Amino acid sequence: MIEEPFAEGNTLFHRRDTRVKLIAAAAITLxxxxxxxxxxxxxxxxxxxxLLALSRPTPSLLLRRxxxxxxxxxxxxxxxxxxxxxDKIVSFFFLDISLDGLRTAALITLKTNGILFCFLALxxxxxxxxxxxxxxxxxMPRKLAFLxxxxxxxxxxxxxxxxxxxxxARLRGFAPSNSLHTYRTYSYLFGMTLVKxxxxxxxxxxxxxxxxxxxxxxxxxxPQPCREDxxxxxxxxxxxxxxxxxPFF
Amino acid sequence: MTTLPPLLELRNISYSSPGQSSPLLExxxxxxxxxxxxxIGPNGSGKxxxxxxxxxxxxxxxxxxxxxxxxxxxxxxxxxxxxxLGFLFQDSDDQLFxxxxxxxxxxxxxxxxxxxxxxxxxxxxxxxxxxxxxxxxRITHRLSGGEKKLVALATILSMQxxxxxxxxxxxxxxxxxRERLIKILRGLDQAHIIISHDLDFLASxxxxxxxxxxxxxxxxxxxxxxxxxxxHPYGDKPHQHGT
Numbered sequence: 417m418i419e420e421p422f423a424e425g426n427t428l429f430h431r432r433d434t435r436v437k438l439i440a441a442a443a444i445t446l447x448x449x450x451x452x453x454x455x456x457x458x459x460x461x462x463x464x465x466x467l468l469a470l471s472r473p474t475p476s477l478l479l480r481r482x483x484x485x486x487x488x489x490x491x492x493x494x495x496x497x498x499x500x501x502x503d504k505i506v507s508f509f510f511l512d513i514s515l516d517g518l519r520t521a522a523l524i525t526l527k528t529n530g531i532l533f534c535f536l537a538l539x540x541x542x543x544x545x546x547x548x549x550x551x552x553x554x555x556m557p558r559k560l561a562f563l564x565x566x567x568x569x570x571x572x573x574x575x576x577x578x579x580x581x582x583x584x585a586r587l588r589g590f591a592p593s594n595s596l597h598t599y600r601t602y603s604y605l606f607g608m609t610l611v612k613x614x615x616x617x618x619x620x621x622x623x624x625x626x627x628x629x630x631x632x633x634x635x636x637x638x639p640q641p642c643r644e645d646x647x648x649x650x651x652x653x654x655x656x657x658x659x660x661x662x663p664f665f
Numbered sequence: 666m667t668t669l670p671p672l673l674e675l676r677n678i679s680y681s682s683p684g685q686s687s688p689l690l691e692x693x694x695x696x697x698x699x700x701x702x703x704x705i706g707p708n709g710s711g712k713x714x715x716x717x718x719x720x721x722x723x724x725x726x727x728x729x730x731x732x733x734x735x736x737x738x739x740x741x742x743x744x745x746x747x748x749x750l751g752f753l754f755q756d757s758d759d760q761l762f763x764x765x766x767x768x769x770x771x772x773x774x775x776x777x778x779x780x781x782x783x784x785x786x787x788x789x790x791x792x793x794x795x796x797x798x799x800x801x802x803r804i805t806h807r808l809s810g811g812e813k814k815l816v817a818l819a820t821i822l823s824m825q826x827x828x829x830x831x832x833x834x835x836x837x838x839x840x841x842x843r844e845r846l847i848k849i850l851r852g853l854d855q856a857h858i859i860i861s862h863d864l865d866f867l868a869s870x871x872x873x874x875x876x877x878x879x880x881x882x883x884x885x886x887x888x889x890x891x892x893x894x895x896x897h898p899y900g901d902k903p904h905q906h907g908t
Binding site: 543569576616619620622624625626627628629630636 | 717744747748754758759764767768773776806820824
């Protein structure tokens with residue numbers, strides 16, 4: 417089952433209005449994504465890391481998430497120093513290592529993790545349902561918001577159907593191996609998952625139509641941002657301004 | 666003296682499944698006069714299809730559906746019909762799609778134009794009425810089969826329909842939940858049509874029985890006396906059967 421473990425909790429971040437968090441995350445991400453300064457990237461990484469700590473995520477889950485993202489940056493560390501070129505090159509045994517490449521890999525790693533921390537602290541602390549409604553309130557076209565909410569909901573359905581079929585196969589003694597039988601079975605499983613999810617989606621759609629659905633999801637809880645939300649937003653915008661201003665000092 | 670037109674009337678409904686040469690339903694006529702109707706028939710005889718046609722999910726090849734004397738033709742008409750008729754699916758998993766029970770029960774009222782506060786109030790009282798108090802924040806896909814069925818019923822009742830179409834509601838329910846459902850259905854003001862293979866269930870919830878026979882809807886005789894053996898251990902205790 418797909419869970420939203422980071423959305424459970426009751427810290428300062430969990431209580432904030434989703435719209436406020438979306439704007440804050442967009443501002444900080446924009447600064448971090450566009451910067452080419454080491455100082456901005458590392459300060460940003462430290463600041464967002466502090467925000468993340470304040471949202472009190474479960475350490476083991478957090479490490480796994482950070483780990484899976486950094487698997488990609490690991491590839492940059494492996495490839496960029498060898499392929500980047502430039503003037504500053506250090507020979508290390510038989511390898512020519514580009515210092516510029518190392519620098520770029522480090523910068524990208526800092527930026528990636530800064531943005532990741534920011535998203536984990538600000539966005540992962542809301543449920544996807546709230547994010548969808550928040551985005552719609554912020555002016556994202558209704559169709560896109562609907563698409564986001566329903567793609568997410570449909571993931572569960574597909575996942576469930578797949579698990580059900582896989583269980584059925586396993587119960588009848590199916591053990592994957594490197595054989596034509598295995599590949600054929602998996603292609604049947606995938607094909608059936610697709611067909612069954614499609615059918616189920618259609619029935620869910622019917623159920624929605626029967627209950628008066630007309631293309632717009634109306635959220636039940638629509639809290640208005642309170643004073644603390646605005647103060648939080650100002651704080652977050654100040655952080656992004658500070659980050660953006662560092663190169664000018 | 667004017668009499669009110671019947672809530673639901675079917676006139677000469679015919680339907681063939683796509684790709685099938687012989688029709689599934691042919692010239693089905695039905696007038697809902699009494700409130701509690703049971704519908705039986707073999708698997709694949711078109712019971713669920715008939716419900717889907719009534720709700721406007723499938724289009725009949727021929728015939729008319731009348732709601733309170735008005736012919737339903739366009740999707741617009743059926744949208745009105747769906748406010749008055751509630752359809753409980755065979756598989757509750759198809760019916761529950763919101764993360765929490767409260768959101769799911771409130772989905773219908775919200776779509777019908779209730780404010781979030783009203784929708785929340787209606788939903789909570791509906792849940793309470795079904796003995797599901799405290800279920801509001803439960804996660805729908807983690808409920809047990811019986812709980813899912815009752816919550817699915819709540820999602821329909823919260824729209825305050827006049828007629829319920831229930832598709833095999835007692836399937837896969839344990840005896841306690843089944844009894845609970847019978848009690849709930851007997852206590853409701855709404856009319857209902859129940860598809861079931863469970864004749865005991867129909868006997869305790871319905872006053873009239875129809876069967877799909879030779880592509881037609883046929884009214885069953887009221888009572889028939891016969892003797893039979895019981896394969897369950899409660900045969901010596903007094904209990905009721907359907908026809």
